[in-house]
Amino acid sequence: MKKAFVAAFAAIGATLGLTLAAGAAAQEAIRIGAPLPITGPLAPEAAKQKRGYDLWAELVNKAGGVKVGDKRHKVEIVYMDYQSNTPRAVQGAEKLITQDKVQFLFAPFGSGATKAASSVAERYRIPMIAVTASSEQVYDQGYKYLFGTFTPNQTLTEPISDIVKKRVSGAIRVAILARNDLFPLAIAQELEKSAKKRGIDVVYFEKYAIGTLDHASALSQIKAAAPNWIFATGYTNDLVLMRKQMADLQVEAPVVTMIAAPAYQEFIDASGKLAENISSASWWHPAVRYQGKTIFGSTENFVKLFEAKYKSTPDYVEASAAVSGALFQLAIERAGALDPVKVRDALAQTDLTTFWGPVRFGPNGQITSLEPPVFQIQGGKPIVVHPAPIAQGELKLGVK
């Protein structure tokens, strides 16, 4: 019995010793917390963000680490699974700060969870970069430690409305069909505003439920309304099905815009010829061309590095995650210290071009410098049609 106790104590002692040693070693590294929905319905999004962070961390560490004064610090990303459950994301952010002692934070996925977690970051004065939060309501709390790489939603709907107005002759009638979900619905409502502002007639506006297996009724109604612009929002599964049913029911229009699925190669592969001439907009696209001044270099170089590591083309979430890491790196190097307040100030003064596009943050922390690209699938490939400096072609009319 006694022996067993001794053995148990020895084992506990050894574990504690190891933990302390590991703690001491980790002090050297810069620890960045990343609460992510690694399990649950948002798991695919978490995987995307993680790919972006990991690519950046690997690249930095291979280069010797982040330069702070004349020392180099390796980077360590501390992941925490909040199981697609927003309250748990808030607890997770707090645990990362208080127990895992992270010095900086990447925000959780999406506008809702980001807004919830931002109060924790603010309370502990930990700079946090939001990788996938576009809603202005996330940034309207007067917080100083929150920064975001997505512009507000209307920056996606305004340019495409202008283009359609210019290219389609006669009175424009738009039909809008939106997934009843945070971002897809917000972007549809934003488009409705952009359309009305330009005197475009909104002839149909409906929502469909998450998990809808059939769009036939809605599409039949849209067909009856005879629009010359169809605007649909949803994710890959929704819009692959919808595009297929449009063809089945012979619903055609000069312009069909879909957000967000066409930003993904998955949509193009799954839809085949039906993807042709579908237009879309997103905060970033691998087809854009910027000469970046971060560790990733130009957009082309970033895409190359990403493809080499993951054998797939990066999308805007993966790119945003990677650029967020690079922005932390630049801010830390410019601050010359790991002090959260100094890094926060350096982040606020960010002003440079990255593979993501030009980066400057407004007083509320949200990026103001980015002009999100409008693109169209032409010949099975996404072609940027806006903004002018990086455009590769013109919007083509006719979706059959």
Place this chain on the structure above:
Amino acid sequence: MLALQILANGLMLGGLYACIAAGFSLVWGVLNVINILHGSLIVLGAYLAFFAYTLWGIHPFASIVIAGTLFFALGYLVQSALINRVIGAPVLITLTLTFGLDLMLANAMIVGFKADFRKLTLDPPLGSIALGEVVMPVDRLLAMALALALTGLLYLLLAHSRIGRAIVAVRMDREAAALMGVDVRRVYAITFGLGTLMAGAAGPLLAMIFPISPLTGPAYLGKAFVVCVLGGLGSVPAVIVGGIVLGVVESFAALWFGPEHAVTVSFALLIAFLIFRPTGLLGKKGYE
């Protein structure tokens, strides 16, 4: 005109739902096993058709036969090796077992096929038939035909074949059937095999219609549930009736109340049926 198109949409959607629910209804009705695995089996059938088409150019129609045969064997094995061990236990135990098997299959598919959405796109596509201004996609018509054919064959099998009579006898009274010399475990295995065959046969057709992902199983399963409650258990044509009622109700609900309420209305109907007519439209008493 719009109403006619919506009706056609609803009927075709109903055919799809019947196709999804056919095997599930059989297994639930005869074995009293709620087969949570059913949705993922359909997805597996869809993957089989997808890879057969993209890798070897095998037409999905051929895959229906291939998947059906393979899946019958698979179902027979699963039932005789696993589910038969707990078949006498309360329904919750078999439900938990199939739930566990479903988790394993779904996750194995994520590992094996990745979580990407894929789609079997025929070249050239099957297209649509237009009757006046009413447009009907050929693949959905085929799904309806398959649902009718499968349930028709099942009806013939149950009514006229020796094994079919044995299946019915076991469902009516297991002990009595055993006393008459029916090998109950074998009958169970064959029935589950048939249910799995139907899932496997539905897969290739659905692969042409819906995006394929390891995570779509639960969506199919949910529809199968509703179809069984609406149509009722213990009767073969019930699954066709249940499917069509669900399809038509959802289509008109989308027209009248907006697409986001299509499912709300169908679930309200489901609750009403559970309260006022638990046997469903055609179900037999004692099967609910």
